[in-house]
Amino acid sequence: MKRIAVLTSGGDAAGMNAAIRAVVRTGIHLGLEVMGVQCGYAGLIAGNWRPLSARDVGGILPVGGTMLGSSRCLEFTTEQGPRAAIAQLEQAKIDGLLVIGGNGSQTGAFALSQLGFPVVGVASTIDNDLYGSDITIGVDTALNIALESIDRLRSTATAHHRAFLVEVMGRNCGYLALMSAIAGGAEAVCLPEYEIDPEQLAAELADAYDRGKSHAIVVVAEGASLNATGLMQHFQEHRERLGFDVRATILGHVQRGGNPGAFDRILASRLGAAATEEIASGNHGLLVGLIENQITITPLPDVVANEKSIDPRLYALAQILAK
Structure with a gap:
């Protein structure tokens, strides 16, 4: 050769x-x-x-x-x-x-x-x-970018007593979302491999609110059946049951970039x-x-x-x- x-x-x-x-x-x-x-x-x-x-x-x-x-x-x-x-x-x-x-x-x-x-x-x-x-x-670089974003969002979520839905990339694999949730201390995670009913997620957020949490972070894999946009639509119809005001952030291709x-x-x-x-x-x-x-x-x-x-x-x- x-x-x-x-x-x-x-x-x-x-x-x-x-x-x-x-x-x-x-x-x-x-x-x-x-x-x-x-x-x-x-x-x-x-x-x-x-x-x-x-x-x-x-x-x-x-x-x-x-x-x-x-x-x-x-x-x-x-x-x-x-x-x-x-x-x-x-x-x-x-x-x-x-x-x-x-x-x-x-x-x-x-x-x-x-x-x-x-x-x-x-x-x-x-x-x-x-x-x-x-x-x-x-993978490691993308995970650290997601983690930095979650840490930043947690600060504003605490200040305003909000829940943030943070959507991360990964196609049909939930690895990035799962590891981001563990490393970022998320209150919930939505994966393609383990689908969660939006009503169950709403109950988990309400429970976190009732326990006195000042914020909530939910990491959502882009390949989940309900991504961040879909979950936002559902929660807007049932916002009075959540306790938290909810916002969504889609990280998208920012996870690919950088050194x-x-x-x-x-x-x-x-x-x-x-x-x-x-x-x-x-x-x-x-x-x-x-x-x-x-x-x-x-x-x-x-x-x-x-x-x-x-x-x-x-x-x-x-x-x-x-x-």
Whole structure:
């Protein structure tokens, strides 16, 4: 193997640049030429390459987002998309590809692998819903951004004796919401995995008010059946029963931005370097992740065939600590 390429795909995550840097510098250390693919799978199909030297990735370690850009590429979900990508890879004389991204990105990596092209995935998504890694690149930074927001909202909630519904990202996975609720001392949490009836939530808020609490924080996962907007509509119709005046804050994409924290910089560096070593050694068709704080590899067929679940013990802990 002489030349490899690296791309970032799907939603950006703080630490992606650190992973790119690790891929490039590890690749050079192993005697490989490294090419960057601009704009994810769309750029791969278009053959949008740029050579990457050690100096090209200098200074990107602390920067959020991805220097290579990202995109959603519907064409890659068709039968023709992966074949067109492989044609571009072969024309550019690229021997292997590293894909930094989450579920959708690794599904694309699996499609390329099924067609015989050497691919290694790097686990990166703030949703933390990717099978094959306990925690993925970007999660810790996104969690700390959510936590800072909750802490700020608690101050104003206390001052005005209000309840705040704080909606966090995570697609259909409640990990960010659950961990934000535990770390932020929330009075309740709404997850896709453990749906809560709005009437039950209203009763919990009323109970908190009756116990003399001066505020309430409810963390809501964006993938819950009733998100913050839906819950607000329900509570506006029954506001006299809550005790608290209720406000909603949707954090949205602010959780993706900003510089990665120390944990994500180190995680991304470890995973990027390990993925490069794997593909340089001839190992491919796998995802590099972190399980029990050890670098692990998981076959891509297992990654796309399995769903990651929430630890029920953590949900039980959140309920106990909310009282």
